[in-house]
Amino acid sequence: MDTLTALTQRVSVPRLTEPGPTPEQVRQLLAAAIRAPDHGMLRPWRFIVLEGADRERLGDIMEWRLLKRQPDADRKARDKLRAKALRAPTLIVAVAEITEHHKVPAWEQVLAVGAAVQNIMVAAHALGLGAMWRTGDLANDPSVKARLGFADKDQVVGFIYLGTPAVAPKALPDETPDPFLRELPDD
Template sequence: MDTLTALNTRVSVARLTEPGPSADQVRQLLAAAIRAPDHGMLRPWRFLVLEGEERERLGDIMEWRLLRRQPEADQCARDNIRNKALRAPTIIVAVAEITEGHKVPAWEQVLAVGAAVQNIMVAAHALGIGAMWRTGDLANDETVKARLGFADKDQVVGFVYLGTPAGALKNLPDEQPETFLRELPRGRDE
């Protein structure tokens, strides 16, 4: 699939199943990721590739966080949160490892990792791999970051779920770029 076709046809795939991407495909996804724009060549992206039992460990972290926030959570809620780590055969956790005090502000470093995740999403589509980018409260929890091996200063940018699409892909909306164009306002500074 050529680049423009991949960009123009990519959709998020919410329901994923086995098989997940091969080791070679994961390497290709990460190779695409690290080609993202990066002001200052800081290379802020860090990735955890979770498969098999490692997803169970992420489920442990999710359940632990649930119980910290809701100690009375019943078994159904606990099972539900644990199963979120099992929604796909492979999960790539993308984290911005922030270089503090650098001329490149932290928000630009986070954007660079966001661009890396977008590269993963497009590359996955081009390889025929279903992908879903998720964040949520888990991405902003300091104790979760620590359990994933990162510092408070760092930012989880996304949990990228990867696998084989289970069912038909959703239809893309028929939108035109002109819908999103704006003109520079006139008259305020003149």
């Protein structure tokens, strides 16, 4: 698949199943990720690849956070949350490990990791994999960051779910960029 086709036809795939990406495909996805633009060459991206039982460990963190906030959460709510970590055969947690820098603010480092995640999403599509980028409250919780091995200053940019599409992905409508263009306002 050529690059422009991958970029213009990529869609998020929320329902994923086995098989997940091979180890070589995971390596290709991460190789694409680290080619993202990076002001100052700070290399802020950090990745945790979760497969098999490691996904259950993420489910443990999700349940632990729920119980921290809602100690009386029932078993159904706890199981539903734990199941989110098992929605795909492979997950990649993408984190911006922020470096104090006089020319590169934290937000630029987060954007660099966002670009790295976009590269993963496009590369996954080009490899015939389904992918879904999720965040949510979990990504902003300092205690979750600590459980993942990161500092409060760092930012979880996404949980990328990878696998084989369980159903045919929805086709996006053909669009033109015209509605999104703006003119520079007059002074």
